[in-house]
Amino acid sequence: MERSALEAAGKRYRTEGISRRVRNIAVSAIKEMPLLAQKVPDCISLGQGIPSFPTPAHIVEAVCRHLRDTAWSGKYTLGPGLPALRRAFADMLVRERGLWVDPETEICITVGAMEGLCASILTLVDSGDEVLLPSPNYASHIEQVLLAEGRPVFFPLKPDTWQLDMKALQKAISPRTKALILCHPHNPTGAVFAKEDLQMVAQWALEHGFFILCDETYDFLTYDGRPYWSVLSMPELRRQVIGVFSFSKKYAMTGWRVGALVAPADILDHVMKVHDAAAICAPTPSQVAALAALEGPQECVAHFRQTLQARRDRVCAFLDRMAPRLSYVRPQGAYYVMVQFPPQIGDSMTVALRLLHEARVITIPGSAFGPGGEGHVRLSFGGTEAELDEAMERLAQWFDQNTA
Ligand SMILES: Cc1ncc(COP(=O)(O)O)c(C=O)c1O
Structure with a gap:
């Protein structure tokens, strides 16, 4: 099983002349999935953990x-x-x-x-x-x-x-x-x-x-x-x-x-x-x-926290509607949730690649996070409410079709 989403999608790396240290590592799937997504029009990212907020104006x-x-x-x-x-x-x-x-x-x-x-x-x-x-x-x-x-x-x-x-x-x-x-x-x-x-x-x-x-x-x-x-x-x-x-x-x-x-x-x-x-x-x-x-003023930090908590609640409400096919543990912090899917659909790399190409949603395969991540995809809820709603609708539809 490849750790690399690019390799799973067909990329082959040169090995000749490359140090063992570097041959043994991979670009994390968190960064690879957006690279693959460049070729998928109109996809929405629940992948890399990038908050939607612009840098506060006083900093700029x-x-x-x-x-x-x-x-x-x-x-x-x-x-x-x-x-x-x-x-x-x-x-x-x-x-x-x-x-x-x-x-x-x-x-x-x-x-x-x-x-x-x-x-x-x-x-x-x-x-x-x-x-x-x-x-x-x-x-x-x-x-x-x-x-x-x-x-x-x-x-x-x-x-x-x-x-x-x-x-x-x-x-x-x-x-x-x-x-x-x-x-x-x-x-x-x-x-x-x-x-x-x-x-x-x-x-x-x-x-x-x-x-x-x-x-x-x-x-x-x-x-x-x-x-x-x-x-x-x-x-x-x-x-x-x-x-x-x-x-x-x-x-x-x-x-x-x-x-x-x-x-x-x-x-x-x-x-x-x-x-x-x-x-x-x-x-x-x-x-x-x-x-x-x-x-500078620190209100922005509290604002980010409140907004992200509301986004967590929004994504969890969507996931609750997809139970029992999908399950998850409610996040207590950060802005990620690991979503467990039924094992018969495939391993996490296969599921993440299918979600990208078929549902046009970027997720991160759980296997990128070590053996304990298999069977899951990671969703980031750093995006805007509109992005989250559209992405979660697409996921719901895809899982409806593929886990019935
Ligand atoms: C756990 C963790 N550590 C480190 C980083 C990288 O942080 P930075 O952007 O400061 O390099 C991230 C980015 O998502 C992260 O999630």
Whole structure:
């Protein structure tokens, strides 16, 4: 079974002369499905997690002013990023998360969370090291571990709630465990993991000496007033934890490519070598945008959260009408839902490709998220209400015809 949607659709990759590291990885299906969709007229995307909102006007204005009035807008910044941005980020961490971090030595501004994740994994993981990943899990974490020649070790989430299966996680820990990657609110399931479970996981990390890499991309996005908690808050774990943050979803800035990484100073020293080799620095105009986002009004974040919660309710109402053929677990955060379909229609790659060509809706095959994702397609509800309604009607019709 191909992990790659392009290969499943017929693409063949050259292997001669290509490194083993790169032969072994795939472009995640999240990015491949929109490529395939370019050839399908009039299709609607429930695929990649792109919120429909434009970047707030005050952020765009600040960048325009900066480009016009400042001579250094088009130049590199220091490798770790603009000092003022690092200070503003550290202030935000104190204000919103109760976390004290030194902006001089413990923060690096990155090219999105993605570069922060990749640089962290390349810094920590040696060939053959085991990295624990929930299954299902965000596809790019898997490819990044493979790129570092690490060994992804999957532990299943509980399929009825998508919460951490603590027995399975404990069983997966071995003397070769180097790190655990944790992302919540969780992509692709929308789960917000229970604080008691996370505290237990942190205890195991201390006992066994492995790192925890916290992907905080959706830290602002929990629904129904549910509190958010991360192991980053545990002072006793500080030497073993890296936090990776994103401006993409919180401030509708997916295209600006800016994020931030928080790590103990003696680990960040090494992460900086990878960051320098791969990126030099995050784009300067994007850092200016991130600074404006942090210093400006925060109402947009609450507005995004409320709007996305209403969109979750809308999509869930559609899915309820498709029961019992389709089933799902109600997302508690992020903006994804894993939809389980009857196994007789085929595997998730086949179903996602048929949905693209026959229903003209982009979904992501569950197999892209590890073995625990098979039997599902992931829907993103970041799109507008009109897009969601039309896409869900198309899905309902397709599943009616194909699961009767
Ligand atoms: C869990 C997770 N981590 C990281 C990213 C990438 O974030 P960024 O745009 O900041 O690189 C995404 C994007 O969808 C994501 O879902």
